[in-house]
Amino acid sequence: MGMADIAEVLWNDYLVHNPKNPHWANRDRFVLSNGHGSMLLYSLLHLTGYELPIEELKNFRQLHSKTPGHPEYGYAPGVETTTGPLGQGVANAVGMALAEKTLAAQFNKPGHDIVDHHTYAFMGDGCMMEGISHEACSLAGTLGLGKLIAFYDDNGISIDGEVDGWFTDDTQKRFEAYGWQVIPRVNGHDPEEIKQALTTARSETERPTLIMCKTLIGYGSPNKQGKEESHGAPLGDAEIKLTRENLGWHHEPFVIPEDIKSAWDATEKGTAAEAAWNEAFAAYEAAFPAEAAEFKRRMAGDLPADFAAQADAIIAEIAQKGETIASRKASQNSLEAFGKLLPELLGGSADLAPSNLTMWSGSVSVTDDAAGNYVHYGVREFGMSAIMNGVALHGGLVPYGATFLMFMEYARNAVRMAAIMKLRSIFVYTHDSIGLGEDGPTHQPVEQMANLRTTPRMQSWRPCDAVESAVAWKMALMRKDGPSALIFSRQNLPHQSRTDEQIAAIARGAYILKDCDGTPDVILLATGSEVGLIVDAAAELAEQGKKVRVVSMPSPEVFEAQDAAYKEAVLPAAVRARVVVEAGIKDYWYKFAGLDGVIIGMTTFGESAPAGELYQYFGITKEAVVEAAVGLLG
Numbered sequence: 363m364g365m366a367d368i369a370e371v372l373w374n375d376y377l378v379h380n381p382k383n384p385h386w387a388n389r390d391r392f393v394l395s396n397g398h399g400s401m402l403l404y405s406l407l408h409l410t411g412y413e414l415p416i417e418e419l420k421n422f423r424q425l426h427s428k429t430p431g432h433p434e435y436g437y438a439p440g441v442e443t444t445t446g447p448l449g450q451g452v453a454n455a456v457g458m459a460l461a462e463k464t465l466a467a468q469f470n471k472p473g474h475d476i477v478d479h480h481t482y483a484f485m486g487d488g489c490m491m492e493g494i495s496h497e498a499c500s501l502a503g504t505l506g507l508g509k510l511i512a513f514y515d516d517n518g519i520s521i522d523g524e525v526d527g528w529f530t531d532d533t534q535k536r537f538e539a540y541g542w543q544v545i546p547r548v549n550g551h552d553p554e555e556i557k558q559a560l561t562t563a564r565s566e567t568e569r570p571t572l573i574m575c576k577t578l579i580g581y582g583s584p585n586k587q588g589k590e591e592s593h594g595a596p597l598g599d600a601e602i603k604l605t606r607e608n609l610g611w612h613h614e615p616f617v618i619p620e621d622i623k624s625a626w627d628a629t630e631k632g633t634a635a636e637a638a639w640n641e642a643f644a645a646y647e648a649a650f651p652a653e654a655a656e657f658k659r660r661m662a663g664d665l666p667a668d669f670a671a672q673a674d675a676i677i678a679e680i681a682q683k684g685e686t687i688a689s690r691k692a693s694q695n696s697l698e699a700f701g702k703l704l705p706e707l708l709g710g711s712a713d714l715a716p717s718n719l720t721m722w723s724g725s726v727s728v729t730d731d732a733a734g735n736y737v738h739y740g741v742r743e744f745g746m747s748a749i750m751n752g753v754a755l756h757g758g759l760v761p762y763g764a765t766f767l768m769f770m771e772y773a774r775n776a777v778r779m780a781a782i783m784k785l786r787s788i789f790v791y792t793h794d795s796i797g798l799g800e801d802g803p804t805h806q807p808v809e810q811m812a813n814l815r816t817t818p819r820m821q822s823w824r825p826c827d828a829v830e831s832a833v834a835w836k837m838a839l840m841r842k843d844g845p846s847a848l849i850f851s852r853q854n855l856p857h858q859s860r861t862d863e864q865i866a867a868i869a870r871g872a873y874i875l876k877d878c879d880g881t882p883d884v885i886l887l888a889t890g891s892e893v894g895l896i897v898d899a900a901a902e903l904a905e906q907g908k909k910v911r912v913v914s915m916p917s918p919e920v921f922e923a924q925d926a927a928y929k930e931a932v933l934p935a936a937v938r939a940r941v942v943v944e945a946g947i948k949d950y951w952y953k954f955a956g957l958d959g960v961i962i963g964m965t966t967f968g969e970s971a972p973a974g975e976l977y978q979y980f981g982i983t984k985e986a987v988v989e990a991a992v993g994l995l996g
Contacts, residue, residue: 833865
């Protein structure tokens with residue numbers, strides 16, 4: 363109710379969109395960052411002609427409705443992103459505006475502006491208080507995202523009451539310091555002031571704009587207007603009746619008069635706008651056929667038709683080289699090869715590029731060239747991840763961004779949001795265990811891999827060498843139905859020899875790396891840097907006459923999605939003697955070790971010491987594996 367006047371002006375007079383084609387490439391993007399106001403968005407979608415019938419509004423917050431309590435991407439057409447966790451919506455909007463600017467620089471030609479739209483975001487006091495808004499909005503100013511326009515719903519109210527007791531920032535000065543254009547003291551209930559502010563905002567092309575709107579929460583309610591009670595609780599029947607009278611609305615509930623419905627319907631205007639763009643794109647296509655085909659491919663989210671075959675050739679070449687290198691270096695080598703095939707990649711790192719090894723020879727910073735393909739996010743892990751999600755939501759680019767695995771914790775909720783929305787965001791995490799050594803327990807991840815693996819729709823990969831690293835990248839790049847986490851080591855990892863069939867099996871999440879004749883006595887299973895360890899242990903056990911199978915499991919989630927026959931072939935239920943090894947939290951692995959198996963891993967945080975000493979100290983050694991296997995076999 364407090365932002366309804368702002369929304370009316372924006373949606374009726376400025377927003378360029380086509381309700382009959384919510385996926386039109388050149389539409390303006392609208393993000394309701396203060397997602398608890400979801401009914402405002404649903405009302406706008408219904409009124410302007412999207413496929414969101416009035417029955418869905420009546421089913422607000424009910425099971426399987428298209429109108430859940432917070433906007434959920436993929437439920438109702440026209441909802442551009444899932445919002446609810448405050449501050450992430452505006453960070454997504456920054457990503458959308460970044461994608462627009464990058465694609466415009468990559469594809470537009472003189473006289474042919476086929477990428478030319480705005481990103482609008484509504485945000486409230488809660489978004490302003492969340493640290494992620496500082497991270498994302500600071501970077502937006504630095505990058506000069508002039509097509510980004512945010513409205514600040516400055517009503518001075520949050521759930522606890524008037525915010526003066528806990529939020530006294532000078533928001534205008536804060537955003538000016540970020541490099542934004544700020545339009546202060548706009549009456550959020552005066553359409554003419556809102557129009558004037560929007561005209562000023564749209565005329566600024568070098569800086570994002572913040573329009574600060576003074577509003578009243580619960581506007582129109584005689585007794586609840588301006589009070590925290592109207593934040594999340596219904597007004598109540600009596601107050602609703604008074605509000606309708608106060609606003610002069612005398613129609614029955616959910617009844618919209620035909621003249622008002624017709625005035626709001628944006629179908630004709632939106633269809634005309636898209637038709638004009640289609641005509642412009644046809645002229646672009648005639649003049650630049652290769653670029654037009656590339657634009658359509660990328661906006662459809664398709665990889666080049668021959669990508670899989672070329673990727674397999676690259677993987678075979680890596681296998682032939684047989685290098686013993688850190689998997690973070692193997693990741694960079696994969697990027698060097700794949701990056702040349704995929705101009706849609708938009709990489710980045712949270713101030714750790716020399717450690718994460720996320721830059722390759724073709725990396726060009728968007729700071730230096732708007733048509734570039736690499737973002738220096740600075741020390742902003744959470745902001746980076748949410749901005750990546752916005753880039754993925756916009757389309758046309760495939761984002762990857764990196765930090766140390768430990769600092770996934772800072773970005774955790776954005777990673778979860780990527781999984782909820784099934785986004786093609788690729789999260790690169792290096793320094794994956796106690797193997798990073800001297801930086802100590804603050805930097806040594808223990809429970810983080812289990813966290814990622816238990817997140818629905820997330821696919822994590824922890825490769826054991828350069829070959830598995832390249833396969834992990836291929837799988838992440840080809841995946842279109844959710845995010846991937848690629849987890850790499852700081853320390854060198856030995857190359858493992860494989861047949862072509864074994865290389866192909868890596869994509870199934872787990873496979874038999876070394877085997878014995880007949881049914882094994884014991885199965886040794888590991889991921890990442892610990893695979894080399896169990897290979898050595900298997901050799902020693904074989905010398906003792908034991909029949910040993912070695913299983914590498916770079917992606918448990920992918921393995922669990924395989925058919926029952928394949929899973930049984932790799933891990934036969936009859937073989938109960940199993941030793942599972944990973945330099946991470948032990949508890950995750952019981953579903954593969956079984957109650958009769960042994961898990962060698964971490965139960966505490968790490969320590970500061972050289973990596974080799976730490977593996978000895980925590981008992982993650984070849985000797986421990988051999989001892990455990992012998993113990994199981996009696």
